[in-house]
Amino acid sequence: MIMEEYQLKDTILQQFLREKKDYIIKKYKPTKFILFGSRVWGKPDEFSDIDMILVSNEFNREKFAGRMGKILQDLRFHEHIDVLCYTHEEFERKLKESYIVRDAVKKGYNVI
Template sequence: MAESKAVEAIGFMKDRLRETGLNIEKIILFGSQTSGEATEESDIDIIVISRDFRNKDIFKRARLTKEAEISTIRKFMIPFDILTMTPEEFESENSLLSDYAREGEIIYATQMERGDYASALQVRAKNKKWKTHKKLKKEQGL
């Protein structure tokens, strides 16, 4: 699972993006932060999915995320690699980027998307054999 500092930085970035008026549908973390291979020098790889990226090239999309990225890097001193997608690009079967997105970890989703997130989190918890506080206390005899 993603490191808490990465999740905190992504939450901060999400808030900065929303302050600019960007309507975010999802933020997905991928790469070393989710594969368990992250080091102190690792960057944070995220995909931001928004309808606001429709009909915009990569340069216009970068302008929409630039200020939030700079603010986040200054605050957390962690490098970011931000990829942008429209919902249609995310759903595309022919995109390497959409493959990364599907294999990543959803860090933020709109209310409409949260049902998918909750289901994914339950599956991940089962696969990783996470334990609840209640179960841990019982095992420790508390």
């Protein structure tokens, strides 16, 4: 089931998308922007964060280790964010290697 068929009910995610979606799309030009995890799939608790995957050619210029920190500093949101930042090649490889990535693609909310 792909969650894009449903409305996001989590108010934190709604606020995040209202405030940051256009900025992320303009700055990072992702071909995939997927939200996943407890805030999308069900019952977030007080410790739930925002989980997302970004796939972009913009990441070809950056080492993997530095991407997440740069984006987190750039976004500055009041809730904790975990972001997986992949080039297209890395993403295709992770689809084969990582259950988390496959599950996010299968059950996540496709922003774009």
